[in-house]
Amino acid sequence: MASQKFAIVTGASTGIGFELAHLAAQDGYDLLVVADEPLIHAAADDFRRHGVDVQAVESDLSTMEGVDRLITCTGGRRVDLLCANAGRGLGHAFLEQDVADWRRVIDTNIMGTVYLLQQILRPMVARNAGKVLVTGSIAGFMPGSFQAVYNGTKAFIDSFADAVRNEIKDADGVTITNLMPGPTETEFFDRAEMLDTKVGADEKDDPAKVARDGWDALMDGKAHIVSGWKNKLQAAAAHVTPAGVLAERHRKMAEPGTAEEVEASGRSG
Numbered sequence: 001m002a003s004q005k006f007a008i009v010t011g012a013s014t015g016i017g018f019e020l021a022h023l024a025a026q027d028g029y030d031l032l033v034v035a036d037e038p039l040i041h042a043a044a045d046d047f048r049r050h051g052v053d054v055q056a057v058e059s060d061l062s063t064m065e066g067v068d069r070l071i072t073c074t075g076g077r078r079v080d081l082l083c084a085n086a087g088r089g090l091g092h093a094f095l096e097q098d099v100a101d102w103r104r105v106i107d108t109n110i111m112g113t114v115y116l117l118q119q120i121l122r123p124m125v126a127r128n129a130g131k132v133l134v135t136g137s138i139a140g141f142m143p144g145s146f147q148a149v150y151n152g153t154k155a156f157i158d159s160f161a162d163a164v165r166n167e168i169k170d171a172d173g174v175t176i177t178n179l180m181p182g183p184t185e186t187e188f189f190d191r192a193e194m195l196d197t198k199v200g201a202d203e204k205d206d207p208a209k210v211a212r213d214g215w216d217a218l219m220d221g222k223a224h225i226v227s228g229w230k231n232k233l234q235a236a237a238a239h240v241t242p243a244g245v246l247a248e249r250h251r252k253m254a255e256p257g258t259a260e261e262v263e264a265s266g267r268s269g
Contacts, residue, residue: 196257
């Protein structure tokens with residue numbers, strides 16, 4: 001028998017999305033979980049232990065066709081909650097990146113997210129009920145030297161979520177929460193080929209803690225949540241620091257080879 005509550009979680013095979021799906025299942029939501037890799041099916045088996053119905057879909061959300069496939073898999077069922085968490089990173093210098101690689105970052109983080117939100121928010125606003133969590137990033141607050149495209153996409157998402165929230169403010173039963181984590185212990189840095197960077201080598205936040213922060217803010221109907229006190233300080237500082245300074249700081253974290261400086265510091269300390 002289907003639960004009365006139904007949630008979609010994208011990027012749910014690992015990391016923050018995986019933890020968000022667990023939280024939704026624990027709260028009694030039936031799940032439609034999505035990722036662009038076969039691992040999503042094993043993750044779905046893990047979510048089912050909470051006693052809810054779980055449907056897993058392997059779909060590429062960097063394409064409109066992939067988003068349409070996800071929507072079709074709802075079978076017309078009312079979506080009570082959406083965790084739009086799917087995202088893709090990319091390290092190294094912009095001029096050295098292949099067009100196909102940076103295009104996929106933009107298509108996943110922006111096009112796929114925007115298209116999915118439009119499809120899900122329309123019926124939510126029409127019935128004046130629903131919750132949306134968008135995974136942005138504190139990366140959106142700073143120019144991302146050696147992550148220029150990724151940070152740019154997150155700046156878009158952070159701004160977009162604020163704008164749409166204002167547009168639908170009369171639908172007070174619908175909330176949009178923007179979760180803005182800092183560097184988190186996920187597959188992100190491996191997939192973005194950033195393990196040779198300082199940010200890739202440094203200790204990172206626990207994805208379960210980040211997901212819990214986002215979930216609690218979502219349930220409270222908050223507009224934003226920056227997860228972690230260090231990230232809160234960094235986000236606050238970004239608003240008053242010149243862009244050139246921020247870009248240079250980011251370079252020291254994300255430039256290839258900076259992981260060696262972390263290792264050298266550890267040996268000398």
